[in-house]
Amino acid sequence: MEAEKNSDIHLRPRFKMDFSESQQEIISKFKANLNEGNCKYCSKIVDEHIIIDVPAEENHFWSPQLNIEIEKINDKETIVKGLFGPKPQVWTLFMFFHFAVAVAFIGFSVMAYVQWSIHTDYSFALTMVLALPAIWFIMYFLGRIGKKTGHKQMDELYKFMMKTLERKLSEK
Known part of the structure; x- marks a missing residue:
């Protein structure tokens, strides 16, 4: 896994990571982790796009949202692009x-x-x-x-994403 981040001056930080796993394996990791009963994050998965929100009880005006796009390079390589930002509204x-x-x-x-x-x-x-x-x-x-104000929640979303990406598919 190789990660690339942009500078901290941006209001909407972005990152990009390369993985030697297929696109479907990575999407399956997110589906498995987000569908667990103890997962507190609200999410939507549409094709290769994943949106993860903070829990409703912790949500405030400045709460961030993590948008992840999973791009297929070939059958064994994938790029995960992420964007932290406020909710669209x-x-x-x-x-x-x-x-x-x-x-x-x-x-x-x-x-x-x-x-x-x-x-x-x-x-x-x-x-x-x-x-x-x-x-x-x-x-x-x-x-x-x-x-x-939303930085702590952004860190939590990032840790959740990294935990998901480092997870083995056989783990439950």
């Missing part, structure tokens, strides 16, 4: 706010330029052009705080 909301700030920045930039060009008061538009990057940085740091 949280990520969509966050991206909507980023997009809204970007559109507002462009709009107020045009407004400031037009008002400056026609020699009218452009102080409000200029204030907004200066304030919107500050709002963007605040949203970025809120995302970092959210990632830090």
